Amino acid sequence: MKIRALLILGALLALGTACKPPEVKPSDYTKFRAENPKSILIVPVVNRTVDVTAPDYFLSTVSRPVAERGFYVYPVYLVKRILEDDGLADANLVHQADPKRLGALFGADTILYVTIDRWDAKYAVLATTVEVEFRYSLKSGKTGEEIWNSKEYFQYTPNNNSGGNPLAALVAAAVSAAITKAAPNYVPLAQMANAAAVNRLHRGLPAGPYHTQFLKDQGDF
Amino acid sequence: MRKPTRLLLLAVPALLWTACKPPEMYHWGKYEDSLYKIAKDPTAMDRYGENLIVQINAAEGLNKVPPGIYAEYGYFLLARKRGEEAVVFFRKEKERWPESAVLMDRMIASAAPKPAEAPKPAPAPAPEVKP
Numbered sequence: 001m002k003i004r005a006l007l008i009l010g011a012l013l014a015l016g017t018a019c020k021p022p023e024v025k026p027s028d029y030t031k032f033r034a035e036n037p038k039s040i041l042i043v044p045v046v047n048r049t050v051d052v053t054a055p056d057y058f059l060s061t062v063s064r065p066v067a068e069r070g071f072y073v074y075p076v077y078l079v080k081r082i083l084e085d086d087g088l089a090d091a092n093l094v095h096q097a098d099p100k101r102l103g104a105l106f107g108a109d110t111i112l113y114v115t116i117d118r119w120d121a122k123y124a125v126l127a128t129t130v131e132v133e134f135r136y137s138l139k140s141g142k143t144g145e146e147i148w149n150s151k152e153y154f155q156y157t158p159n160n161n162s163g164g165n166p167l168a169a170l171v172a173a174a175v176s177a178a179i180t181k182a183a184p185n186y187v188p189l190a191q192m193a194n195a196a197a198v199n200r201l202h203r204g205l206p207a208g209p210y211h212t213q214f215l216k217d218q219g220d221f
Numbered sequence: 222m223r224k225p226t227r228l229l230l231l232a233v234p235a236l237l238w239t240a241c242k243p244p245e246m247y248h249w250g251k252y253e254d255s256l257y258k259i260a261k262d263p264t265a266m267d268r269y270g271e272n273l274i275v276q277i278n279a280a281e282g283l284n285k286v287p288p289g290i291y292a293e294y295g296y297f298l299l300a301r302k303r304g305e306e307a308v309v310f311f312r313k314e315k316e317r318w319p320e321s322a323v324l325m326d327r328m329i330a331s332a333a334p335k336p337a338e339a340p341k342p343a344p345a346p347a348p349e350v351k352p
Contacts, residue, residue, distance in 0.1 A: 038320055039320040039321075053260070053261070056257075056260030056261075057257055057260060059256070059260070060253050060254075060256035060257040060260065061253060061257075063252075063253075063287075063289060064247075064249055064252075064253060064287075067246075067247060067287055067288050067289070068245055068246055068247065070246075071288075072288045072318050072320035072321065073287075073288050073289055074288075074289060074292075074321070074324065075289035075290070075292040075293040075296065075314075076256070076289070077256060077259075077293055077296065078289075078292055078293055078295075078296040078324075078328075081296065082324075105323075106323060106324050107320070107321070107322060107323025107324055108320075109320075187257060191253075210246065210288075211246075
């Protein structure tokens with residue numbers, strides 16, 4: 001009974017500290033504050049990995065956390081199709097294009113460029129580790145200058161907790177490895193990385209105009 | 222251990238866990254999921270459109286329509302050659318989110334290119350050409 005209570009207490013403490021982000025070097029927000037953007041145009045992402053499906057999957061996960069920070073986020077699917085119609089089907093071309101031109105074309109204050117540096121699965125006998133790594137760069141649509149950037153790396157290994165039975169643990173691990181091998185699901189990991197990128201204290205995006213903390217979070221960003 | 226206590230012990234960590242995540246401003250419905258599905262399978266387009274209108278109706282009821290969603294639905298209608306209906310949603314986006322004005326004006330113009338209903342403004346007099 002006593003041991004169980006201690007265990008529960010320990011778990012509670014661990015959960016409590018889980019909310020705390022790790023210490024990182026704070027970003028310089030001078031340019032961001034000077035620009036004070038209201039809107040963010042998220043353009044198709046550049047893919048530096050061998051997985052050709054990564055960019056479209058990634059794009060489905062990025063609007064939500066950015067909009068929840070209080071910015072107007074342009075409709076990503078519509079934007080992608082408009083760019084294709086304008087001869088910018090290749091994300092590399094979009095990233096090389098003048099941000100001022102994109103800003104004017106869409107009426108956007110800023111443009112968010114994301115590069116996928118890692119999107120892969122490491123196969124092992126008992127568990128497969130899935131990992132993602134993204135680089136984010138926010139540029140002004142007026143000056144073309146970068147006003148914010150960030151980087152996120154996340155990895156996930158399926159956790160097989162079968163209550164101390166070694167045989168059961170082995171079977172569970174084999175099953176989950178097979179599932180991951182057939183179709184590794186990167187989406188939850190991408191969602192976590194994006195949420196971290198924009199919300200992390202002293203590294204993320206300061207609150208935008210639709211957020212209650214707009215212009216009140218100088219202590220945090 | 223009696224049952225209620227055990228339940229409570231389960232509930233506390235669950236509460237703590239959700240406490241990390243602030244409540245969301247908008248209703249996202251199945252937007253992310255269906256974006257992901259049309260990337261994988263273009264035949265999922267019908268479902269994407271259905272999900273968008275379901276999301277819009279629910280979000281309007283909660284007053285939590287996310288940015289971009291009216292425009293995405295407008296674009297879905299436009300791709301289906303339902304230009305008149307598309308304009309309604311492009312206008313809604315522009316009205317709710319003034320930041321979208323430049324893009325929405327462009328979309329409205331491309332959705333309704335025929336000036337058939339409205340009488341054309343009188344053509345400007347042709348500039349005189351001097352011999």
